[in-house]
Amino acid sequence: MEAVIFDHLQEADPVDIELFQGEKQKLIQPTSLKDPKLEQLKEALVDWINRTLTPEHIVVQSLEEDLYDGLVLHHLLSQLASVDLPVEEIALTSTAQIRKLEVILAELDKRLGLQDSSPIKWNVKLIHNKDLLATIHLLVAMAKSFQPELNLPPNVKVEVVVVEVSKNGIKSDVQTEALTEDSCGASNSSSSPEWEDxxxxxxxxxxxxxxxxxxxxxxxxxxxxxxxxxxxxxxxxxxxxxxxxxxxxxxxxxxxxxxxxxxxxxxxxxxxxxxxxxxxxxxxxxxxxxxxxxxxxxxxxxxxxxxxxxxxxxxxxxxx
CATH class of the missing domain: 1.10.418.10 (Calponin-like domain)
Structure with a gap:
């Protein structure tokens, strides 16, 4: 069963096994990528980013393709938290992009209160590798922290395959992962999605x-x-x-x-x-x-x- 799942993933989106040798990697199931609720969340995040960065004349079209180099995250942090980080405006090389992301994510994790033992669902490697799951987790956390009044689609969940590669072979497990909470992300929500209105x-x-x-x-x-x-x-x-x-x-x-x-x-x-x-x-x-x-x-x-x-x-x- 595990081999069948991993083979399906390889067909849908080829994975470099060496990229995550010895660690766990989460991959969104291809069926979940077509979920209308996930599409709504992606559109809401793109719209939020573009409205926030209107003064900067920056337009994002794709969460997967437009955030990996740190430029958008840099300007988002500047607009939302009035933070001026000592990073270059445009990082052209992969090394420069990773260095820039390290500074930005360190500051973000600190401001989001996640720099200690809290589980963090993103890191420099994932963001730079255009990992959609990690990118959405980061953006949702930023929206909740800096603009809690923002209405994101509630209760968005995706099926992910957790793949672990080791010298002994490949292990995989299918899980459901929440991207937004019930009732627009409220921790003490009622059963009605309109409870806040x-x-x-x-x-x-x-x-x-x-x-x-x-x-x-x-x-x-x-x-x-x-x-x-x-x-x-x-x-x-x-x-x-x-x-x-x-x-x-x-x-x-x-x-x-x-x-x-x-x-x-x-x-x-x-x-x-x-x-x-x-x-x-x-x-x-x-x-x-x-x-x-x-x-x-x-x-x-x-x-x-x-x-x-x-x-x-x-x-x-x-x-x-």
């Missing part, structure tokens, strides 16, 4: 408590719209075309959205969807993560979704 919790309360919160958010909106001569009376309907949301974001963030960018008086669903899509794009650029929200949800006057958008803005700006 205050709006979902709110809507389960008595109607009078829901109305109290809605009034508070509506008051916040109108306070910021008064200079434009606008007043919102019906939260359930007046945000569905995206116009007030766009004007509100402009007021809160202190920028003007050119009228040519959206429809000030939308007359159909297509124009409304255009406006609301722009709203969600702006929120994403503001690092206000609102997962599982589609423009159509707001256009169709989904109260829960509209509340989530307004609450995100309220939470960010209420003390300003």
């Amino acid at each position: 205050p709006i979902e919790q709110l809507l389960k309360l008595e109607a009078n408590k829901v109305n109290t919160v809605k009034k508070a958010i509506l008051h916040f909106v109108n306070q910021n719209m008064v200079t434009l001569g606008l007043h919102v009376a019906d939260m359930d309907k007046q945000f569905s075309d995206g116009v007030i949301l766009l004007l509100l974001i402009g007021q809160l963030e202190g920028f003007f959205i050119p009228l040519c960018e959206f429809h000030l008086t939308p007359v159909n669903d297509t124009e409304m969807l255009h406006n609301v899509t722009l709203v969600l794009d702006l929120l994403n650029n503001m690092d206000l993560q609102l997962p599982n929200i589609e423009p159509q949800d707001i256009v169709s006057q989904d109260v829960a979704v509209t509340l989530k958008v307004l609450y995100a803005l309220f939470k960010k700006h209420k003390g300003k």
Whole structure:
């Protein structure tokens, strides 16, 4: 059985046996590589990296191919923790890349609290060898430490084959390895994946408590719209075309959205969807993560979704 498993791995992704002679190596099963949840996690991490490194004009397309030389990790650490490491900007040779990764990972492990006896699921060799499993473990740990509010797909697991090569032969064992925890990585999570969402919790309360919160958010909106001569009376309907949301974001963030960018008086669903899509794009650029929200949800006057958008803005700006 062990030989069959290892032969399958060799066919799918040829492995240099000498590379890990005398040590254990974890390899993601080819079937797990096609898991939609793993793809979602990879996309979420790529999106997070690219948003974080927008000021650096660095764009990552592949976790497997773009992080091995230390350049992206160097800039991520600089942006997330304001760390200036004494490493060369671009390491061209393999030796220089490994030397750069040694400095970066030493600093990262220290800041992640993993420099002592804690089990670490990555190292310089694995990252430099473009090991996807180790790279994802590292990025998830960085996201949890530096940006705990980031919403990553919860409960992502993969099947891995643990291969051990020795002079006596090859031993292999299939295991399941978690990449993210249940309920968006919370250690004390409830069984519901929405447990962290205050709006979902709110809507389960008595109607009078829901109305109290809605009034508070509506008051916040109108306070910021008064200079434009606008007043919102019906939260359930007046945000569905995206116009007030766009004007509100402009007021809160202190920028003007050119009228040519959206429809000030939308007359159909297509124009409304255009406006609301722009709203969600702006929120994403503001690092206000609102997962599982589609423009159509707001256009169709989904109260829960509209509340989530307004609450995100309220939470960010209420003390300003």
